[in-house]
Amino acid sequence: MTDEQRIEEFKRAVQAGHKVEAGDWMPEEYRARLTKFIEMHANSELMGALPERDWILRAPTLQRKLAVTAKIQDEVGHAQLLYRLVEDLGKPREQIFQDLISGKTKFHNVFHYPTKSWGDVGIIAWLVDAAAIHSQSALQRSSYAPYARTMRRICWEEAFHLKHGEDIVLTCMMGTARQKRLMQEALERWWEPLMMFHGPPAPPETDKDLEWGIKSRPNEQLRQDFLTKYVRRIQEIGLTIPDPKLRYDERTGRWAYTEPDWSKLYTIVTGNGPASQARLGFRRLSYEETAWVRQVVTGGAQLTA
């Protein structure tokens, strides 16, 4: 069998539902795409801890303090699970972090924005995590079994985050005018990033990650799922979604919305978002300040065995 035949056979197998394990043979393109896809996911979980992290110290009650701490712990915990997958695919951890800090690898658009108030903490935990859960649920069917299994654990934990976020938002929406304003302003800040979250509506047939079965649901479908589930829930508690064009079209069975400026998404994820450089700078600083610790525990060796 030639290499090409072997690759074709692999592709047919994953499209038919075959699951791949870490030690199995896989085409180089599959390995490279998986690595890139999971690494961006992992980076997003880690960088996602930073915007919320500032609010760990600021939570307004003991119960919220504990819940916020645990929530962000989970996000970093997800990064840890996902970095392990990337390491097993052959990329050492030091390299992963160097590529993140130098801007060579990316992280998700929503983590390039500042967090300005407690409102952001509620909106992120509720709606950003809700958007994430839609794509992550679909990833439980990934052809790469270690990723699919990891996603089961992550989705289970994300469900708690959603409740935690929703509870923060609802509590403020039942509170004073100032508390309600915190939430409305945060929603206005986060709506555009949320609409960009699932990426541009690429035709499924050109999406290579779909072709290899790395992911299983197209971008636009994920966005439609999100809107179907959350628009009413957002509106019925007294929040106003800042998009005059947003409506459900009965005829097509789809949500119409103001098309995000997709070039802006590209600008943001390439490190030019409002908080991109500050966040990367902080990641770099903390990484450099702790380099000696990694030297000590690994004797200078790579962390991955």
Place this chain on the structure above:
Amino acid sequence: MTPEAREPLARYLLTIADDELVLGYRDSEWTGVAPIVEEDVAFSSLAQDEIGHARLLYTLAAELTATDPDQLALRRPKGDYYHARLLEFRATPKYDPSGQHQAGGDWAKAIVRRYLYDLFDDLRTEIIAESSYPPLAAAIQKVRREERYHLRHDEAWWHALAGGPAEGRERLERAIAALWPDALGLFEPAPGEERLVAEGILPLTTAELRLRWVERVAPAFARHGIPLPDERAAPAVGGRRGEHGPGWDELYDEMTMVRRLEPDGAW
């Protein structure tokens, strides 16, 4: 318990709770910036445990003073917190939205603080577990079951840093030298402890734990040939009377920031 013991007991409960709260807050800052992601997660659990312990103790204090735990944790005036000064400084870098972040993250200090404090807290909770005030004894017995694993975590890092390459060892020694007077400040007694001892609510005062602590600390130092600093050095005191340093100013401002927007609101 006599009526005269009520106030010293409430004060003592606040003192321990404040220690746990402030350390919990500072340790929670490692989330996202620890040396390895595994430690981001581990330190967060340590922090959550400490805050959980603080909440338990504030609940006991609140029963004595007719208030509620959140009020005690987040709404006292800045000078009415009684934690030891060792616990209040920031060991992590600090994010600044402008990009001009504050450096100064120091894992060695974080580990030394945890280890020296947990050794102290182990002795303190050991005596409190014998308290004649049943709600306190019962609460502390549960706390000790979680703290046992904190000490194991601290010790693993202590040995890794002390027994590893020179750089880790040097940083550890610098951290010890910097924190030693603050660590001795842990033994500053809360006002009214003698009354609690007289009534059997406490078997010993906090100051009396100092010798036992040195006996625990000394072998951990000796094992790696780390010289034990002078245990008769002047301790950094004042914490138990509400006198704190700039680390507390910064932390207090942050931890009350959201709550201050609507102090009486539901959050």
Place this chain on the structure above:
Amino acid sequence: MHVYEVFRQEAEGESMRHVGNVDAPDDELALQYAREVYSRRGEATRLWVVPRAAIVEIVDPDFLRPPLDHGYRMGEAYRVTVMKRRQITGKEASRDA
């Protein structure tokens, strides 16, 4: 002879599950015996055979299920959330809330 613990994957994509152990003089025979004992009717799609000596174990509930309240991590802490939504919208919470 050494004791090896045996983990079995019963269908593609599933996690490895511990099923038992075998005694064997070396790794190769451990694999053979593991197949004989735990998959001779084709129950496995994959086997892992691990020297027992390599396993680090902890069973202490103080560590695994700590005694104090950590309910803020779990869904039960948010049962009130459903009530809040009901209160704010003035209607029954949606079924899948």
